[in-house]
Amino acid sequence: MVxxxxxxxxxxELTRHRTLTFLRxxxxxxxxxxxxxxxxxxxxxxxxxREPAPSRVGVVGEAMEGWVARLEDDARIELVRFATREExxxxxxxxxxxxxxxxxxxxxxxxxxxRAEAELARLRVLVAxxxxxxxxxxxxEVTEHGARYVDFLFPGLLGMSLMGTGLWSIGFAVADMxxxxxxxxxxxxxxxxxxxxxxxxxxxxxxxAAELALLTAFGVWMLGVPLRTSLFTFTVVAAFGAVAFxxxxxxxxxxxxxxxxxxGLLNLVMVPMWLxxxxxxSYERFPESVHPLLRALPLTALNDALRAGMxxxxxxxxxxxxxxxxxxxxxxxFFLALKIFRWT
Amino acid sequence: xxxxxxxRLAVRATGLVKRFGSLTAVDGLDLQLAxxxxxxxxxxxxxGKTTTIEMLEGLVRPDAGEIEIxxxxxxxxxxxxxxxxxxxxxxxxxxxKVTVLETLTLxxxxxxxxxxxxxxxxxxxxxxxRDARVETLSGGQHQRLSLACxxxxxxEILFLDExxxxxxxxxxxxxxEIVEGFKSGGGTVLMTTHYMEEAERxxxxxxxxxxxxxxxKGSPAAVIGxxxxxxxxxxxxxxxxxxxLFHGALLSLPGVSEVRAEGAAFTLVVTDTQASVAALLAHxxxxxxxxxxxxTHSPTLEDVFVALTGKHLRDG
Numbered sequence: 001m002v003x004x005x006x007x008x009x010x011x012x013e014l015t016r017h018r019t020l021t022f023l024r025x026x027x028x029x030x031x032x033x034x035x036x037x038x039x040x041x042x043x044x045x046x047x048x049x050r051e052p053a054p055s056r057v058g059v060v061g062e063a064m065e066g067w068v069a070r071l072e073d074d075a076r077i078e079l080v081r082f083a084t085r086e087e088x089x090x091x092x093x094x095x096x097x098x099x100x101x102x103x104x105x106x107x108x109x110x111x112x113x114x115r116a117e118a119e120l121a122r123l124r125v126l127v128a129x130x131x132x133x134x135x136x137x138x139x140x141e142v143t144e145h146g147a148r149y150v151d152f153l154f155p156g157l158l159g160m161s162l163m164g165t166g167l168w169s170i171g172f173a174v175a176d177m178x179x180x181x182x183x184x185x186x187x188x189x190x191x192x193x194x195x196x197x198x199x200x201x202x203x204x205x206x207x208x209a210a211e212l213a214l215l216t217a218f219g220v221w222m223l224g225v226p227l228r229t230s231l232f233t234f235t236v237v238a239a240f241g242a243v244a245f246x247x248x249x250x251x252x253x254x255x256x257x258x259x260x261x262x263x264g265l266l267n268l269v270m271v272p273m274w275l276x277x278x279x280x281x282s283y284e285r286f287p288e289s290v291h292p293l294l295r296a297l298p299l300t301a302l303n304d305a306l307r308a309g310m311x312x313x314x315x316x317x318x319x320x321x322x323x324x325x326x327x328x329x330x331x332x333x334f335f336l337a338l339k340i341f342r343w344t
Numbered sequence: 345x346x347x348x349x350x351x352r353l354a355v356r357a358t359g360l361v362k363r364f365g366s367l368t369a370v371d372g373l374d375l376q377l378a379x380x381x382x383x384x385x386x387x388x389x390x391x392g393k394t395t396t397i398e399m400l401e402g403l404v405r406p407d408a409g410e411i412e413i414x415x416x417x418x419x420x421x422x423x424x425x426x427x428x429x430x431x432x433x434x435x436x437x438x439x440x441k442v443t444v445l446e447t448l449t450l451x452x453x454x455x456x457x458x459x460x461x462x463x464x465x466x467x468x469x470x471x472x473x474r475d476a477r478v479e480t481l482s483g484g485q486h487q488r489l490s491l492a493c494x495x496x497x498x499x500e501i502l503f504l505d506e507x508x509x510x511x512x513x514x515x516x517x518x519x520x521e522i523v524e525g526f527k528s529g530g531g532t533v534l535m536t537t538h539y540m541e542e543a544e545r546x547x548x549x550x551x552x553x554x555x556x557x558x559x560x561k562g563s564p565a566a567v568i569g570x571x572x573x574x575x576x577x578x579x580x581x582x583x584x585x586x587x588x589l590f591h592g593a594l595l596s597l598p599g600v601s602e603v604r605a606e607g608a609a610f611t612l613v614v615t616d617t618q619a620s621v622a623a624l625l626a627h628x629x630x631x632x633x634x635x636x637x638x639x640t641h642s643p644t645l646e647d648v649f650v651a652l653t654g655k656h657l658r659d660g
Contacts, residue, residue, distance in 0.1 A: 010453040016446075016450075017450050021442060024442075024477075180436065180438070181436045184433060184436070185493070186454075189455070190427050
């Protein structure tokens with residue numbers, strides 16, 4: 001069913017049609033533009049950087065030795081007093097306090113070393129009682145962002161949004177046209193099949209400009225997420241991602257006869273990537289043996305490239321490997337879709 | 345239908361067969377259509393009309409048989425055929441959010457050559473609706489837009505699959521006028537329909553199909569003439585007296601060539617209306633049958649179909 005390369009006039013007309021059909025559906029526009037914005041606003045504000053929480057350190061009784069006063073004065077330590085040793089031990093075991101300091105000579109610090117908070121409490125207690133010399137090191141506090149959770153999260157949300165928009169808008173549009181028998185009607189014209197499929201990639205690129213500008217402006221200005229790479233590299237990475245997910249969307253929709261059928265398939269494709277491609281947490285938490293597999297996913301490559309660019313300021317050349325993965329996810333699904341596409 | 349000089353043929357199909365699983369939808373069908381004429385495939389739902397026309401349009405691949413459209417075959421020159429045909433499918437629902445003109449502009453862009461879109465809009469009577477969204481069109485307007493999409497390329501052949509099904513009589517007549525306009529410009533039309541009046545009005549030739557086979561073909565007059573009937577008499581006896589009428593008695597009346605019982609009613613195919621009706625009335629009073637109604641009409645394609653198959657066209 002492949003009948004040659006796209007022709008420019010029909011490609012332009014098909015793209016215009018796609019774009020108009022989309023823009024004239026307010027609900028579709030909402031899901032593409034407003035929904036990712038709301039999502040990043042909620043998550044972004046929820047996970048914005050905060051002052052680190054103080055360590056909770058327990059003491060037994062009304063002990064008032066000098067070191068207790070020093071712990072009490074330290075803003076990074078919250079002192080919790082217990083009436084009995086049994087109660088204190090129970091609270092420590094339950095993780096309600098991070099460490100216990102017992103009045104002995106010398107005082108004893110009790111903690112559970114597998115808890116990261118316990119290690120932090122140990123360090124703070126030692127500093128507070130003067131066991132560690134501050135002055136041995138000079139400490140400079142940085143105010144530039146990049147290490148907060150929201151800095152990690154935002155590029156992931158951007159990638160997820162590029163994926164969702166591409167897959168949903170195209171999957172639904174194709175299934176709808178198939179159900180309306182419009183595809184069958186197009187098939188009896190001399191229209192090039194490749195023009196039809198390519199028009200989805202083209203119109204996707206048109207929406208991308210608006211979507212990307214809106215989301216990025218929000219992330220940078222409202223959430224303070226850095227954008228350290230060049231605007232060129234950032235835009236190219238996003239455009240590669242958007243086009244790749246359009247191609248994947250075409251492939252997912254290439255056979256489905258109904259909207260319901262295509263919805264199920266889209267979820268099947270997207271949910272694993274939400275979890276495995278480092279949107280909300282780094283995929284490095286998965287066993288190392290599956291990392292190559294995860295890195296071969298389009299959303300992982302896109303998220304890695306977006307993060308490298310925004311947070312680490314990676315240059316264009318440094319993201320070329322990710323771009324290659326994303327490009328492969330454009331070319332292979334596109335031609336596969338063209339080959340197996342169901343027109344009737 | 346006479347064999348036509350090959351160079352004057354717009355469509356030639358021989359021995360078409362299409363099976364869907366164990367069902368044979370089209371079973372060895374032959375068609376010939378001369379340029380500048382209109383052929384109607386007439387038959388009930390499920391007769392294989394749509395499958396046949398979709399094979400001719402290149403949408404369905406036949407399991408056997410040959411198709412030539414304007415001297416070209418689908419295998420060797422599909423683009424050449426698509427550039428020269430206009431198609432209206434059954435049940436296409438065009439995109440709703442775009443306007444009439446945007447829809448036509450899109451279809452126009454698929455063809456190398458075509459017509460001025462304003463002219464097409466005039467032809468189908470949608471000039472005033474050019475900026476209306478497709479979703480606001482009535483059923484008849486949507487159907488005319490669908491026809492316009494088939495006409496943008498100035499096609500040599502128009503394929504219409506049940507072009508007026510579901511339309512009210514006025515909308516139907518407007519579609520007929522558009523098709524007649526296309527014909528008068530020298531265009532060739534191949535259509536399917538299950539409305540005999542549509543076939544009688546538009547078609548130079550009809551092909552009556554049933555169960556995937558051609559059961560009659562020729563001009564509407566010739567096909568109707570094959571009944572050898574002057575008129576059709578429909579007889580509805582009043583309740584309670586119908587059992588006094590017998591098939592054999594009616595058939596033995598002068599000029600009656602065929603009798604068919606449908607429930608309490610009888611349909612008579614007669615060759616001499618005056619003699620038959622006179623004899624019929626005499627017979628009715630003789631056996632004591634009272635009439636609910638008695639109607640005579642000139643034979644139609646519907647009557648031919650019923651005579652050949654025992655079924656009505658619209659029974660499906």
